[in-house]
Amino acid sequence: MQLDSDPSVESGRPVLHLAARFxxxxxxxxxxxxxxxxxxxxxxxxxxxxxxTIPSTGSASPVMSRLLESTDWSATPxxxxxxxxxxxxxxxxxxxxxxxxxxxxxGPSLVNIYNDAYIPILGKRHPEAFGRPAREIWHxxxxxxxxxxxxxMERGEATWNERVLLVMERNGFTEETWxxxxxxxxxxxxxxxxxxxxxxxxxxxxxxxxxERDRLVREAQSAAQTLQAWFDNAPGFVALLRGPxxxxxxxxxxxxxxxxxxxxVGKAVRQALPEIIDQGFPHLLDEVRRTGKAFMGHxxxxxxxxxxxxxxxxxxxxxxxxxxxxxxxNVAGIFAQGHxxxxxxxxxxxxxxxxxxxxxxxxxxxxxxxxPLAPIRQATHIARLARPEDDRRRNRALEIIERQLTxxxxxxxxxxxxxxxxxxxxxxxxxxxxxxxIVDSALESSLPALExxxxxxTVTLPEQPVHLDADPxxxxxxxxxxxxxxxxxxDPHGAIALEATVGHGQLRMTVRDNGIGLAxxxxxxxxxxxxxxxxxxxxxEGGLGIGLAxxxxxxxxxxxxxxxxxxxxxxxxxxxxxxxxDAGATAMPALPAATQHVAERARVLVADDNPDALETxxxxxxxxxxxxxxAPDGERAxxxxxxxxxxVAVIDIGMPGMNGFDVARAIRAEPIGEQMVLIALTxxxxxxxxxxxxxxxxxxxxxxxxxxxxxxxxxxxxxPGARVPAPGAA
Numbered sequence: 001m002q003l004d005s006d007p008s009v010e011s012g013r014p015v016l017h018l019a020a021r022f023x024x025x026x027x028x029x030x031x032x033x034x035x036x037x038x039x040x041x042x043x044x045x046x047x048x049x050x051x052x053t054i055p056s057t058g059s060a061s062p063v064m065s066r067l068l069e070s071t072d073w074s075a076t077p078x079x080x081x082x083x084x085x086x087x088x089x090x091x092x093x094x095x096x097x098x099x100x101x102x103x104x105x106x107g108p109s110l111v112n113i114y115n116d117a118y119i120p121i122l123g124k125r126h127p128e129a130f131g132r133p134a135r136e137i138w139h140x141x142x143x144x145x146x147x148x149x150x151x152x153m154e155r156g157e158a159t160w161n162e163r164v165l166l167v168m169e170r171n172g173f174t175e176e177t178w179x180x181x182x183x184x185x186x187x188x189x190x191x192x193x194x195x196x197x198x199x200x201x202x203x204x205x206x207x208x209x210x211x212e213r214d215r216l217v218r219e220a221q222s223a224a225q226t227l228q229a230w231f232d233n234a235p236g237f238v239a240l241l242r243g244p245x246x247x248x249x250x251x252x253x254x255x256x257x258x259x260x261x262x263x264x265v266g267k268a269v270r271q272a273l274p275e276i277i278d279q280g281f282p283h284l285l286d287e288v289r290r291t292g293k294a295f296m297g298h299x300x301x302x303x304x305x306x307x308x309x310x311x312x313x314x315x316x317x318x319x320x321x322x323x324x325x326x327x328x329x330n331v332a333g334i335f336a337q338g339h340x341x342x343x344x345x346x347x348x349x350x351x352x353x354x355x356x357x358x359x360x361x362x363x364x365x366x367x368x369x370x371x372p373l374a375p376i377r378q379a380t381h382i383a384r385l386a387r388p389e390d391d392r393r394r395n396r397a398l399e400i401i402e403r404q405l406t407x408x409x410x411x412x413x414x415x416x417x418x419x420x421x422x423x424x425x426x427x428x429x430x431x432x433x434x435x436x437x438i439v440d441s442a443l444e445s446s447l448p449a450l451e452x453x454x455x456x457x458t459v460t461l462p463e464q465p466v467h468l469d470a471d472p473x474x475x476x477x478x479x480x481x482x483x484x485x486x487x488x489x490x491d492p493h494g495a496i497a498l499e500a501t502v503g504h505g506q507l508r509m510t511v512r513d514n515g516i517g518l519a520x521x522x523x524x525x526x527x528x529x530x531x532x533x534x535x536x537x538x539x540x541e542g543g544l545g546i547g548l549a550x551x552x553x554x555x556x557x558x559x560x561x562x563x564x565x566x567x568x569x570x571x572x573x574x575x576x577x578x579x580x581x582d583a584g585a586t587a588m589p590a591l592p593a594a595t596q597h598v599a600e601r602a603r604v605l606v607a608d609d610n611p612d613a614l615e616t617x618x619x620x621x622x623x624x625x626x627x628x629x630x631a632p633d634g635e636r637a638x639x640x641x642x643x644x645x646x647x648v649a650v651i652d653i654g655m656p657g658m659n660g661f662d663v664a665r666a667i668r669a670e671p672i673g674e675q676m677v678l679i680a681l682t683x684x685x686x687x688x689x690x691x692x693x694x695x696x697x698x699x700x701x702x703x704x705x706x707x708x709x710x711x712x713x714x715x716x717x718x719x720p721g722a723r724v725p726a727p728g729a730a
Contacts, residue, residue, distance in 0.1 A: 156187075288334055489515040
């Protein structure tokens with residue numbers, strides 16, 4: 001036998017040539033048998049002596065040897081064994097003697113001969129597959145095998161296929177299989193190709209095992225990714241600690257954020273977070289590991305460092321240390337999870353502080369509202385007891401009543417203004433206003449407080465006119481609040497300064513005093529609602545503690561800001577207001593003077609369900625020269641309007657039955673209402689109340705208690721062409 005390697009094959013793998021070089025007689029068919037040489041060959045291969053016509057099978061198992069001997073080869077394209085060429089005999093001998101899966105296909109019909117090792121590959125096709133054409137055996141995969149056998153049988157090209165998928169039906173069902181095989185040509189003596197030889201191995205089990213391994217690896221990776229994703233997206237911070245040193249095994253993004261994004265994985269707690277050693281947390285972890293009992297903490301304070309070298313920042317945590325027990329029942333680690341509740345703790349503390357300040361404010365409000373009532377009651381008693389000729393005592397009592405009522409009105413107005421600002425309902429009545437006008441108005445309001453303590457006031461204003469697009473009343477209110485506060489919180493004979501400067505389109509107004517000053521923690525807090533520097537019992541001054549909150553709201557509505565500065569308690573204070581302005585512009589024209597009253601005697605209808613309010617207003621109007629007529633409810637007010645045809649009607653809104661809105665609409669629906677001036681007088685002072693009154697037909701909307709001068713001015717005025725609020729009316 002001669003084994004030749006042909007390096008010319010494209011695949012680079014050697015081609016196995018199986019060719020028995022037997023001498024032949026002239027005139028005999030090439031490749032035909034030589035009966036005289038069946039017992040031996042030049043290569044020394046021994047034949048089976050008992051069957052001189054069957055190729056020797058060497059050490060082959062009896063199964064395929066018996067099948068080879070028992071097959072009627074004369075009924076096959078190969079013909080009787082005695083006619084087989086030496087190359088076929090040698091190939092059969094090698095195939096059947098090998099323990100590696102092998103087969104050979106011979107002749108144009110590719111007759112199939114295989115060994116014992118190949119039987120499992122055939123499955124139920126064995127033994128019928130033995131001696132049958134290959135195309136009949138492997139018809140379902142011939143689209144793969146057919147082209148390859150053509151390359152071998154016709155062109156002599158060896159093939160190599162590694163782990164190729166073949167979908168076959170070898171066991172009565174369709175299955176996926178994977179094979180590695182090679183086809184090699186078997187050459188005859190004359191160099192022609194008589195068949196092909198195949199050595200193969202089934203790799204289905206290996207491929208499926210690798211697939212299962214890959215699946216398990218993917219599942220493990222997916223499980224790890226899922227666990228990490230769960231860690232990262234857990235609601236709160238999560239960390240897994242292992243061992244007695246509590247080494248960080250896993251942490252999520254929230255935990256990294258909590259500890260300032262430090263690299264803690266693989267480090268012990270004491271090494272990774274040294275600042276918590278003295279705060280007791282390592283001891284808690286040790287106890288959980290020792291006892292096996294979980295630790296739960298609510299709003300636990302911890303000071304952590306967000307960056308290297310940075311100061312410690314206090315956070316509050318709801319946390320759980322849960323022991324992780326191994327199969328032996330020992331604590332192998334600790335699962336730490338929780339939530340950062342710092343914001344909730346601060347919010348709760350702020351609510352408690354707000355409640356405390358609110359309670360104090362209510363007490364102050366009751367105190368401030370009761371205070372004027374005592375002098376009002378006493379002054380009323382004095383006026384009642386005064387003899388007719390004792391005008392001085394009566395006038396003094398009336399002055400006290402008026403002053404205390406003004407004080408109560410200011411308190412209530414401040415409360416309402418602050419409520420409107422907090423709800424975004426306060427509207428500015430902007431106008432082009434000169435700074436000196438605002439300052440003069442503020443000084444007029446705050447002068448009594450300044451004079452009562454004999455303070456020295458210095459006012460410094462720019463020489464050029466400074467104009468503001470502002471609500472002059474509200475800006476004067478801001479300055480008045482600041483000056484009054486300075487007067488309150490400065491000891492008698494103190495120094496107070498008001499200074500205004502202009503630069504870069506901004507007006508900067510500073511109120512400075514040498515009073516009690518502000519502690520650092522008060523310099524922002526005092527602008528909050530219900531905030532006061534001193535408690536209610538420590539204060540000798542009046543007020544609700546909302547002036548600065550109101551001032552800040554008004555300044556911000558003007559597009560400005562207000563700041564407080566102080567060197568500390570006992571070192572005075574400085575309040576700075578900055579608003580946009582227009583410096584150096586031409587002077588403002590003088591405001592028109594208010595209409596003087598009384599112009600003419602007017603018939604006035606007064607409607608109010610409060611008998612005292614109705615009587616006192618009628619007396620005032622009568623004393624001013626007018627002719628008042630009263631009605632205690634809406635129905636009688638409308639009847640009186642129809643019969644009296646008054647020039648002016650002052651109507652309360654909140655009356656039983658027919659309210660003031662209904663009365664106004666009814667009057668405007670009749671000819672009597674064409675020239676009549678309708679004035680709404682009510683305790684409801686919101687912007688929507690004013691709009692509703694004007695929509696109902698009223699010309700003016702006045703909020704109780706109304707200034708008598710303003711009311712008389714409205715009565716003396718003709719009915720406006722457009723219903724807009726007059727100065728002094730809401």
